Amino acid sequence: MNLFKIISDIEQIDPEVSERYSFYSRRNLLKFGSNLVAAGIPAIVAGSLNKALAQSGAPSAAAVATLQFALTLEYLEDEFYRMGLAASGLIPAADTKVIAQISKHEAAHVALLKGALGTAAPAKPTFKYPTGTFTSYATFLATARALEDTGVAAYKGQAGELINDKAILTTALQIHSVEARHASEVRRILGLKGWVSDPAQTTFTQGGVALKTLPNTTGFTDDSFREAFDEPLTKAAVLAIAAPFLG
Amino acid sequence: MKKQQEEVSLGMLPGQLEPVRVGRRLFLRYAGAFATGGAILASCKNGEENPTTVMAPVDLGSGDVSILNYAYALEQLEAAFYTQVIATPYSGMTDAEKTLLTDIRNHEIIHREFFKAALGANAIAALTPNFTTITFTDRSSVLNTAKAFEDLGVSAYNGAGSLIKDVNYLALAGKIVSVEARHAAAIRDLLNPKSADFAGDDIVAPATGLDKADAPSVVLPIAQTYVKTQITATNLPK
Numbered sequence: 342m343n344l345f346k347i348i349s350d351i352e353q354i355d356p357e358v359s360e361r362y363s364f365y366s367r368r369n370l371l372k373f374g375s376n377l378v379a380a381g382i383p384a385i386v387a388g389s390l391n392k393a394l395a396q397s398g399a400p401s402a403a404a405v406a407t408l409q410f411a412l413t414l415e416y417l418e419d420e421f422y423r424m425g426l427a428a429s430g431l432i433p434a435a436d437t438k439v440i441a442q443i444s445k446h447e448a449a450h451v452a453l454l455k456g457a458l459g460t461a462a463p464a465k466p467t468f469k470y471p472t473g474t475f476t477s478y479a480t481f482l483a484t485a486r487a488l489e490d491t492g493v494a495a496y497k498g499q500a501g502e503l504i505n506d507k508a509i510l511t512t513a514l515q516i517h518s519v520e521a522r523h524a525s526e527v528r529r530i531l532g533l534k535g536w537v538s539d540p541a542q543t544t545f546t547q548g549g550v551a552l553k554t555l556p557n558t559t560g561f562t563d564d565s566f567r568e569a570f571d572e573p574l575t576k577a578a579v580l581a582i583a584a585p586f587l588g
Numbered sequence: 589m590k591k592q593q594e595e596v597s598l599g600m601l602p603g604q605l606e607p608v609r610v611g612r613r614l615f616l617r618y619a620g621a622f623a624t625g626g627a628i629l630a631s632c633k634n635g636e637e638n639p640t641t642v643m644a645p646v647d648l649g650s651g652d653v654s655i656l657n658y659a660y661a662l663e664q665l666e667a668a669f670y671t672q673v674i675a676t677p678y679s680g681m682t683d684a685e686k687t688l689l690t691d692i693r694n695h696e697i698i699h700r701e702f703f704k705a706a707l708g709a710n711a712i713a714a715l716t717p718n719f720t721t722i723t724f725t726d727r728s729s730v731l732n733t734a735k736a737f738e739d740l741g742v743s744a745y746n747g748a749g750s751l752i753k754d755v756n757y758l759a760l761a762g763k764i765v766s767v768e769a770r771h772a773a774a775i776r777d778l779l780n781p782k783s784a785d786f787a788g789d790d791i792v793a794p795a796t797g798l799d800k801a802d803a804p805s806v807v808l809p810i811a812q813t814y815v816k817t818q819i820t821a822t823n824l825p826k
Binding site: 350366413435436438439441442443445446447448449450453493497501504506508510512514515516517518519520521522523524525526529530534535547548549550552555556557558561565566568569570571572588 | 606677688691694695697698699701702705706742746747749752753755756757758759760762763764765766767768769770771772773774777782783784786787788792794795796797798799800803
C-alpha cells in the first residue's frame with residue numbers, strides 16, 4: 342500500500358462511497374465509539390464525534406477520505422520521530438524534550454484518527470527515508486521541518502472538505518494548529534523564523550483584499566505580508582512532497 | 589436619538605456600575621462621533637468630564653459577518669498589544685526578541701487591517717484596549733500576556749471554524765490560525781527555551797494531541813478583560 346494507491350482508491354470509489362462506508366450503521370456506530378475508547382480517546386472527544394455521526398447519519402464521503410489522507414500523513418510523522426528518537430547519537434540532549442513532545446503528539450494523532458476511522462482506517466504504509474535521515478541531525482531536522490510545514494498546509498487544504506462535518510472539522514483544526522506549533526519550533530531550532538515566507542506568493546492578495554495597500558502597513562516588508570497568511574496545499578501537491586518517503 | 593443612545597449605552601455597562609448621566613456636551617460629541625460612523629474612541633479617551641467610561645458597545649452581528657467581526661476584535665486586541673510592546677520595549681529585550689516581536693506585530697496589524705477591509709461597512713468600530721494589568725517594562729509580564737493572547741487566538745479560531753458557512757472564509761481563517769499557532773510556539777519557546785512548552789501539555793491535550801477549541805462564549809469574556817469597549821455577541825451562529 343502506498344499513498345498514491347490510497348488516494349486513487351478513495352477518488353475512484355466516489356460513486357459507491359455511501360455503500361462502501363455503510364459500516365456506519367447503528368451497529369458500527371457503537372463500534373466506532375468503542376474503537377475510540379480502545380484507543381484511549383477521552384469520552385468527550387468520542388462523544389462529540391459520535392454526536393456528529395448521530396446528527397448526520399454518517400460522516401460524508403469527503404470527511405472519510407480526508408481522515409484517511411490525514412492518517413497516512415500522521416503515520417509517516419509518527420514513524421519518523423520514533424525512528425529519530427531511537428537512533429543512537431542523532432538528537433542532541435538539548436533538543437530531546439522538543440522532539441519527544443512532537444513524537445508524543447504524532448502518536449496521539451495516529452491513535453485518534455485510527456479510532457475515528459475504525460474499519461475504514463488504512464494500514465500503515467511502509468515508508469522509506471532519504472539517506473542520512475537518521476544519521477545526520479541536520480538532515481533529520483530539515484526533514485522534520487518539511488513534514489511539519491507540509492502537514493500544516495495539508496490539513497489546511499482539506500478544511501473545506503469538512504465544512505459539512507462540523508465535529509470532524511473542529512478536530513482537524515485542533516490537529517492543524519498543533520502541527521503549526523511543531524513547525525514553528527522545528528524551524529526555530531534550525532535557526533529559521535517560525536513562520537513561512539513563500540516567495541511563490543506574488544499577488545499579495547487575500548480574499549480579494551490587496552494587502553500592500555492596507556492602512557498602517559507602511560514600511561512592512563514583503564516577508565511580513567507573506568508570513569501573515571499560511572498557504573494551503575492540495576492533496577496532489579502534498580503527495581508529490583511525500584513521494585520520496587513512499588516504500 | 590438621544591433617548592435611544594442612552595438606553596443602549598447605559599444598558600450595556602457592566603453590572604456593578606451606577607447608570608452614568610451623560611452630560612450634554614459629551615453627549616453631543618459622542619453622538620457626533622457615532623453619526624460619522626467612526627472615532628467614538630478618540631472622544632472617550634478624553635474623559636475629564638466624566639470619569640466613568642461611556643462607550644458605545646459594539647455588537648458583532650450575525651452569520652458569517654459576526655464570526656469575521658469576532659476575529660477582527662481579537663486581531664485588534666493582539667495588534668494593539670504588540671504595537672505597545674514594540675513602542676515601549678521591556679528592559680533587556682534582545683535584538684532577536686525585538687525582531688521576533690516586530691514580526692508578530694506586523695502580522696497582527698496585517699490581520700487586523702485585512703479583516704477591517706474585508707468586512708467593509710459591516711466592520712465593528714475600533715475597540716479601546718485595557719492593558720492596565722500588563723507591565724510593559726517587564727519581560728515576564730509581556731511574554732506571558734503574549735502567550736495568553738496567542739493561545740486564546742488559536743483556541744478561538746479552532747472553535748469558530750465550524751460556525752463559518754462560506755468555505756472561502758473558512759479557508760482564510762485557516763490561513764490565519766496556523767500563523768497564530770506559530771506565534772504561540774515561538775513565544776512559549778522564548779519563555780522556556782527548548783522545553784516541551786512550545787506545545788505544552790497545558791495547551792495540547794497529551795492523550796489526543798489536540799489543541800484547544802473554545803466557543804466565542806468562552807473566549808469573549810476573557811478578551812473582554814483587555815478591552816474597555818463592551819462587546820456583545822447575542823446573534824452569533826451556534
